[in-house]
Amino acid sequence: DQQVKQNSPSLSVQEGRISILNCDYTNSMFDYFLWYKKYPAEGPTFLISISSIKDKNEDGRFTVFLNKSAKHLSLHIVPSQPGDSAVYFCAASDTSGTYKYIFGTGTRLKVLA
Amino acid sequence: DVKVTQSSRYLVKRTGEKVFLECVQDMDHENMFWYRQDPGLGLRLIYFSYDVKMKEKGDIPEGYSVSREKKERFSLILESASTNQTSMYLCASSLSRLSLKGLFFGSGTQLSVL
Numbered sequence: 001d002q003q004v005k006q007n008s009p010s011l012s013v014q015e016g017r018i019s020i021l022n023c024d025y026t027n028s029m030f031d032y033f034l035w036y037k038k039y040p041a042e043g044p045t046f047l048i049s050i051s052s053i054k055d056k057n058e059d060g061r062f063t064v065f066l067n068k069s070a071k072h073l074s075l076h077i078v079p080s081q082p083g084d085s086a087v088y089f090c091a092a093s094d095t096s097g098t099y100k101y102i103f104g105t106g107t108r109l110k111v112l113a
Numbered sequence: 114d115v116k117v118t119q120s121s122r123y124l125v126k127r128t129g130e131k132v133f134l135e136c137v138q139d140m141d142h143e144n145m146f147w148y149r150q151d152p153g154l155g156l157r158l159i160y161f162s163y164d165v166k167m168k169e170k171g172d173i174p175e176g177y178s179v180s181r182e183k184k185e186r187f188s189l190i191l192e193s194a195s196t197n198q199t200s201m202y203l204c205a206s207s208l209s210r211l212s213l214k215g216l217f218f219g220s221g222t223q224l225s226v227l
């Protein structure tokens with residue numbers, strides 16, 4: 001059973017526009033969420049995170065929004081740049097439980113110049 | 114910066130071989146993890162370890178085992194490789210259970226089992 005889902009396998013956006021990547025989860029015990037970016041032939045790298053006590057966290061061009069009632073989070077990239085083209089994974093953790101991080105299936109973002 | 118080093122970038126093995134994938138981290142992290150990445154399936158957790166000589170099964174442990182004899186080293190073992198174990202294997206570490214930046218990943222090992 002997929003506890004963390006990214007329903008869009010791919011997304012194309014024009015340079016300078018907003019990219020919105022979505023993630024849904026089913027486990028109400030998850031209380032910490034992260035986004036990772038992955039380039040080909042490299043390991044994922046941490047991008048931004050959010051705790052369940054917040055509904056928004058910003059870091060430069062990247063903002064993560066959390067809607068706990070809908071069990072939904074999204075990553076906004078504004079403005080999008082060609083270097084943002086990568087696969088993006090969301091991940092969730094229950095910090096009171098095990099040490100596990102559960103990942104989604106990923107969304108491939110392509111930013112067109 | 115944290116460095117997680119996986120010993121091989123590419124490996125080609127034959128069905129039935131015993132395969133060792135090695136991972137070393139240099140930041141004294143407590144927790145280490147092995148994931149595999151497959152198209153359309155994302156990253157799936159195979160095994161993790163929260164202390165030396167301690168290990169726990171992840172979501173897909175069948176066909177794998179692990180070893181953590183030293184804090185900095187976490188090995189993934191395929192006892193008898195099969196073609197359905199062809200995948201990208203990613204090792205990761207985290208400082209503690211409540212690590213705010215989550216996991217630090219190695220560059221991955223692309224394993225092909227023929």
